[in-house]
Amino acid sequence: MWREIEPDQTIHVDIGGHKVVAYSFGQGDETVFCLNGGPGLPCDYLRDAHSCLIDEGYRVVAFDQLGTGSSERPTDPSLWTISRYVEETEKVRTALGLGKVHLLGHSWGGWLAIEYALTHPDALKTLILEDTAADLPLLARELERLRGALGPETVAMMLAHEADGTLDHPEYQAAITILNYRHVCRLREWPAPINRSLADWNMGPYGTMQGPNEFLYIGNLKDWDRSQDLPKIEVPALITVGQHDEITTVCAAQMKRGLKNAELHVFPNSSHMPFYEEPAAYYPALLGFLAKHRG
Structure with missing residues (x-):
């Protein structure tokens, strides 16, 4: 089960003249390399949910992507591209001497993991795609469906604010809050690592x-x-998704159909954070997959 653990190593990596900070836990021969969501979030929420894998003999590595957490925060928008983040991920992997990894990507980190797997296939032992999608136009249609459940009047209000650019209006933000509690994390109290990442977005x-x-x-x-x-x-590949996830089971099923060698786990009482919402089901699924592909 998850808990907050101090890293064994904090490593600074130079990425194109900018500092990126990575965190390493454990000394195992098998490495789970974590790519967190966002973009723009520190890795705290995903790092703290998976550092406990050291109990099963794995090394766990996460890093604050450029622009987040303890890494440097340049303001040049030309840096914010998926292709640049792919090469950043590769530079962190090689700088830390990780060899072939079990690459775990959550949400935006899953898009990054897919792009990385297509660019650097020889760097992977397995691919773990959590609460993510391979097709963002499909996801956009699914998100429209989810917010449609708020009712036509609320949807009309949201569309009007989006057209007017008044996204900070209280009624628009109230609708987003409802969607977040339905489809991002359904816990009454959100765990500290989530709140810490969100507070530093x-x-x-x-x-x-x-x-x-x-x-x-x-x-x-x-x-x-x-x-x-x-x-x-x-x-x-392992695909995990919450039944109530903002990145829906439709997106997960599409990935399952497309990947040659994939298994899919749906967590019935979770949304976007099964590792916090449903840990008793999540960790056995993840560890069972990893155990099949050790060595």
């Missing part, structure tokens, strides 16, 4: 790449779609 990368919130994709990733390229990924 850099909206520069997020707004440039995704958009102003979790339910409006208008950034430079809005047309990203690797669904037709999934058959090129040869390594075993």
Whole structure:
């Protein structure tokens, strides 16, 4: 089960003249390399949910992506592209001497993991895609469906605010809050690592790449779609998703159909954070997959 653990090592890596900070836990021969969501979030929430894998003999590595957490925070929007983050991920992997890894990507980190797997296939032992998608136009349609459940009047209100650029209006923010508690984390009290990451969110990368919130994709990733390229990924894959996830089971099923060697776990009482919402089901699924592909 998750708990907050101090890293055994904190490593600074130079990425194109900027400092990126990585965190390493444990000394195992098998490495779980974590790519967190956002964009623009520190890695705390995903790092603290997975550092406990050291109990099973794994090494766990996470890093604050450029622009987040303890890493440098340049303001040049040209830096906020998925291709640059792919090369950043590769430089962290090689700088730390990780060899082949079990690559675990959550949410935006899953898009990054898919792009990385297609670019650097020889770096992977397995691919773990958590609460994510391979097709953002499909996801955008699914998000419209989810917010449609708020009712036509609320949807009309949200569309009007989006057209007017008044996304900070209290009634619009109230609707986003409802969606977050339905589809991002359904716990009454959100765990400290989630709150810590959210409190330090850099909206520069997020707004440039995704958009102003979790339910409006208008950034430079809005047309990203690797669904037709999934058959090129040869390594075993695990897909996990919450039944109530903002990145829906429809998106997960599409990835399952596209990948050659994938298994899918749906957590019935979770949304976007099964490792916090449903840990008694989540960790056995993850550890069972990893155990099958050790060595």
